[in-house]
Structure formats: C-alpha cells, structure tokens
Amino acid sequence: MFVVLLNYTAPESDIDANLVDHYEWVSQHYDAGDFIAAGHRHPRNGAVIIARAMSRGRLDAILATDPFALHKLARYEVIEFHALRTIPELAAYADPLPTTAQR
Numbered sequence: 001m002f003v004v005l006l007n008y009t010a011p012e013s014d015i016d017a018n019l020v021d022h023y024e025w026v027s028q029h030y031d032a033g034d035f036i037a038a039g040h041r042h043p044r045n046g047a048v049i050i051a052r053a054m055s056r057g058r059l060d061a062i063l064a065t066d067p068f069a070l071h072k073l074a075r076y077e078v079i080e081f082h083a084l085r086t087i088p089e090l091a092a093y094a095d096p097l098p099t100t101a102q103r
Contacts, residue, residue, distance in 0.1 A: 001036075001093060002059055003079040004049040010073040012044070021067040034062060036093060046074065052093055056080065 008015055026049070029035045037050040051059055059078065068074040082095040 001053050001081055001083045001095070002049075002051040003081065004051060004059075004063065005041075005077040005079070006047040006049070006068065006074045007077065008044075008046050008068075008074050010071075014071070014073055015068070018067045018071055018073060025066050029062060036090070053083075053095060 026035065026038050029051075030038075033052065034054065035049055035051055038047065040047050051062075056078070063069060063076050063078075066074075069076070083090075083093060084095055086094045
C-alpha cells in the first residue's frame with residue numbers, strides 16, 4: 001500500500017484553476033480501485049492519497065497523469081508500507097502476514 005503526499009509548488013490560484021480536472025482524475029482512480037482515500041492537507045499546502053498495493057512503476061505512471069503533475073503544480077512523496085492489520089472494512093486491502101519462514 002502507499003501513502004502519497006502531494007506538496008503544492010504553485011500559487012493557490014493555479015491549484016484552484018486545476019481542481020476540477022484533478023478531482024476527475026482522483027474519481028477515475030477510485031472507480032478503477034487504485035485509490036482508497038484522498039483529501040486535502042491542513043493547512044492547505046497539499047493533499048494525501050492512500051493507494052492500494054500495486055507495483056511502484058504502476059503507481060508512478062498513474063501519478064504522472066495527475067493534472068497537478070502535468071502542469072507542474074505539485075511534488076509527490078511516495079511512502080510504501082505493508083498494511084499487515086486493518087479494520088474489517090479494509091481487510092481486502094491488507095497485505096498477507098508473513099509466515100515464520102519469511103520473517
């Protein structure tokens with residue numbers, strides 16, 4: 001699984017001018033099952049996306065199509081982690097627990 005931190009690198013007016021396109025992009029990836037959660041950071045200096053487990057190359061390709069990336073409005077920090085435990089509603093996104101031999 002991944003946590004993606006978007007850090008805005010452009011004035012707020014440029015971010016606002018591209019929000020509709022960015023929201024459509026986010027919705028497309030919710031519908032595809034790529035994203036689990038997303039939202040603005042507080043203070044409003046960026047956003048956070050939680051993406052399901054996939055190859056890093058696939059995630060990088062997805063992020064490259066974000067209108068914020070295309071217009072060079074944000075920097076992306078990607079943190080990969082293994083979700084070994086989740087609440088029951090997110091169990092489908094959990095990584096399998098390692099067996100004794102894998103530890």
